[in-house]
Amino acid sequence: MNEAANPGIVFWVLSAIILVTGFMVVSLKNIFHCAIALVLCLSGVAGIFVLLGAEFLAGAQVLIYVGAVAILMIFGVMLTSNLAGKKIIATTSNAMVAFFATVLFGGGTIVTIFMTDVWRYSSESLPIDNVMFIGKLLMTEFMLPFEVVSVLLLAAMIGAIVLARDEES
Amino acid sequence: MVQYLTLAAILFSIGLFGVITRRNTIGILMSLELMFNAANINLVTFNKFIAPETLTGQMFAIFVVVVAAAEATVGLAIVLLVYRNWRGISTDNFSILKW
Numbered sequence: 001m002n003e004a005a006n007p008g009i010v011f012w013v014l015s016a017i018i019l020v021t022g023f024m025v026v027s028l029k030n031i032f033h034c035a036i037a038l039v040l041c042l043s044g045v046a047g048i049f050v051l052l053g054a055e056f057l058a059g060a061q062v063l064i065y066v067g068a069v070a071i072l073m074i075f076g077v078m079l080t081s082n083l084a085g086k087k088i089i090a091t092t093s094n095a096m097v098a099f100f101a102t103v104l105f106g107g108g109t110i111v112t113i114f115m116t117d118v119w120r121y122s123s124e125s126l127p128i129d130n131v132m133f134i135g136k137l138l139m140t141e142f143m144l145p146f147e148v149v150s151v152l153l154l155a156a157m158i159g160a161i162v163l164a165r166d167e168e169s
Numbered sequence: 170m171v172q173y174l175t176l177a178a179i180l181f182s183i184g185l186f187g188v189i190t191r192r193n194t195i196g197i198l199m200s201l202e203l204m205f206n207a208a209n210i211n212l213v214t215f216n217k218f219i220a221p222e223t224l225t226g227q228m229f230a231i232f233v234v235v236v237a238a239a240e241a242t243v244g245l246a247i248v249l250l251v252y253r254n255w256r257g258i259s260t261d262n263f264s265i266l267k268w
Contacts, residue, residue, distance in 0.1 A: 007172050015176050022180055025199050026187030038199050045206045052173070052213045056229050057234075061209075064234055069202060069241045075197050076245045080252040098189035106182030113174045126221045133224055134231075141194075142228050145199070149235045156239035160246035166253075 018044040031077050039070045040050045056134050142155055173214040181207035194248045194258045198241060206239040 017040065024037035050059035085119040129132045139147050180203055187200025209230045216226025252258050 011172060018176065019183070022183045022203055025203060026183055026190070031193055031196055034196060037200065040225075041203065042206065045210065049213055050244055051235075052210075052217045053221075054213045054216070054230070057209075057213060057227055057230055058230070060231060060234055060244055064238050065202070065206075069238055071204075072241055072245055073195060073199055079249060080195065080258045095190050096239055098186055101189065102182045102186040105185060108183070109178040110175050113171055113178065114226055119170060122219055122221055124222045126217060127224065130224070134227060137224060137228055138234075145232060149232055149254070152239055153235060156242050160242045163243070163246035164249045168177060 007051070007108065011048070014044050014047045014051070017041075032074070035070060035074045035077055038046070038073065039066055042066050042070060056131045170212060170218045173210060177207040177210040177214070180204075180210070192259050192261065194251070194260060194263075195245070197260070198244050198248070200239065202246075203235065205233060209233055 006062055021037040021041040021044065025041060025116070028034045028037065033066050040062065046058045048063040049055075184200045184203030184207060187203065188197055191200060201265045202255050212226040212230040212233070214226075216224065216230075220226070251263065
């Protein structure tokens with residue numbers, strides 16, 4: 001399968017963006033810059049989703065992650081860092097130990113990926129009306145998880161309000 | 170396909186590195202988002218190349234996105250609460266949980 005073997009130039013550009021900004025997220029000293037890098041990284045992942053034929057997921061990624069979660073992070077940074085007073089420094093600790101542990105983990109994963117050569121590639125292709133298919137699945141086969149996850153969102157919303165509420169006022 | 174899987178593995182490792190080394194709680198939450206995204210890339214990749222006709226991988230990725238959003242909301246609420254009570258969001262502020 002040609003597409004499985006060679007993903008093309010767009011993939012490499014997006015990968016470079018994702019990995020560089022992803023590394024910035026975990027290494028920069030200013031936590032606000034980390035949040036900006038996180039926005040870029042998540043946008044890159046949305047691009048990867050488009051390459052993989054998941055258009056609905058790419059749209060949801062931009063709306064939920066780039067539009068909501070990253071903005072939430074920036075709000076969190078602004079509310080908790082003393083912007084007027086001392087600048088908040090995002091220190092890192094145990095960097096060497098963590099680096100070796102991470103390289104061990106990532107290297108092991110990548111070696112496993114390349115040693116597995118019995119991927120059962122499917123000869124089928126994605127449904128053309130991808131988004132419509134997802135909508136139908138959400139209303140038929142995945143009806144119960146869909147409803148459960150909406151209750152979860154409601155619970156998370158109420159929980160967040162209860163937790164973050166200022167009780168004195 | 171291995172390129173996509175390798176990208177996801179490296180992204181997951183970067184997120185893991187962040188979770189281990191960060192002392193800022195919001196930094197830890199951001200690294201967690203990176204790990205969620207790496208898992209999502211894997212799900213969508215397997216969906217496209219192994220079982221494209223059912224779209225199950227994309228459905229799972231959608232649910233992962235929703236759960237990650239709920240996690241970020243509650244996590245940041247807890248961070249705000251900790252900041253209000255201890256005037257700081259370093260993980261050292263959570264040491265009262267240790268006994």
